[in-house]
Amino acid sequence: MTRQDERIQRAQQTPIVGGLPEVPGIGAAMRLKPELGLHLRGLADQLLVADFPGATISRYEREVLATAVSAGNNCFFCMDSHAAHATALVDDDAKAEAIALTDLVKQGGSDGFDPKMQALLRISRTVRADPLRLTAEDVASAHEAGATDGDVQLAVLIAAGFSMYNRMVDGLRARTAGSTEAYAGRAAEIAERGYSAPPSGSALAGATPSGAAPSSAPVPAGSTTGPGRS
Numbered sequence: 001m002t003r004q005d006e007r008i009q010r011a012q013q014t015p016i017v018g019g020l021p022e023v024p025g026i027g028a029a030m031r032l033k034p035e036l037g038l039h040l041r042g043l044a045d046q047l048l049v050a051d052f053p054g055a056t057i058s059r060y061e062r063e064v065l066a067t068a069v070s071a072g073n074n075c076f077f078c079m080d081s082h083a084a085h086a087t088a089l090v091d092d093d094a095k096a097e098a099i100a101l102t103d104l105v106k107q108g109g110s111d112g113f114d115p116k117m118q119a120l121l122r123i124s125r126t127v128r129a130d131p132l133r134l135t136a137e138d139v140a141s142a143h144e145a146g147a148t149d150g151d152v153q154l155a156v157l158i159a160a161g162f163s164m165y166n167r168m169v170d171g172l173r174a175r176t177a178g179s180t181e182a183y184a185g186r187a188a189e190i191a192e193r194g195y196s197a198p199p200s201g202s203a204l205a206g207a208t209p210s211g212a213a214p215s216s217a218p219v220p221a222g223s224t225t226g227p228g229r230s
Contacts, residue, residue, distance in 0.1 A: 003106065010076045011178030024175035025077040029168040040165075041195065047154070047161050048085075049194050054150025060089045060098075061117060064105055065158045068121050069128045071106045075166035077176040079106055082162075084183035088191035115145035120155040127159035 001009075021031035030037035046052075048062045057065075063086035070078035083102035090098045101112050108125075110118045119142035126134045134156075142152050169176070177183070 006074070007076050007080070007176075007180075008178045011176050013173050013176075015175070016173045020172060020174065024177070025081065026165055026169050026174070028172055028174040043161055044165075045195055047158050052150055052154050054148050055154050056148055057117075057120065057151050057154060058089075060086050061120070062154065062158060063089065064102065064113075064117070065120060065124045065155055066162045067102055068105045068108075069124050069159050069162040070166050071108065072125055072128045073163060073166040073170075075170050077169050077174065078162060078166050080177065080180045081183045081187070084180065084187035085190050088184075088187035116142070116147050116151070119145045120147055120151060123152060123155045124159040127156050128163050131156075131160070 015028070020028045023031060026040065030040050048066065049059060063082050066082040067079055067086060070082060083106065086102055087095055087098045104111060105121070110121045113121065119138075123134060123138055123142060126138065139152055142155075143149075147155075168174075
């Protein structure tokens, strides 16, 4: 079965928990209670948008880490939406490369990224699968590749946080799109105005973890050819 076949199969599933709001993805969990949505949006803000002490990785790289974790957990809503967010952060002339890189990440690959990002992807994937398998040697390798303590901390936090988001989405069997194009509109808004931007357009495209403080998008970095934002 191809990844697209899996995506379509997941899109055909319907919620198995009653009383869910009529929105897809993480939005179904966020709207169960206003306070829950506030905290889930706030966490997404801190992990993916807000400045983090000592960290050097960009919003683009954070979105790639979220994509990798979600792919490992087979959460198509989070995997596809955050891949779209990553791609939306790059210039038009670098989008083809960014799409190719995120497609590779969805398959569990890391080729095409610089050594620092490859080390952080390894850390995030390890924490997603079994956090006690993460070793001091893994962290030392990331440092040798140029990662700071803040970068490693973020990689661990993103792995843990998005494993939680993934399980909320799929544990509820929240509705998920059968096509990656469904996330493009909301991704453009998030790239331009941050996660706090209210969704305009389809509910599906707007049901990603929104609510982060407005922020300009730092220049994405992490691939060997460096897709970037002007």
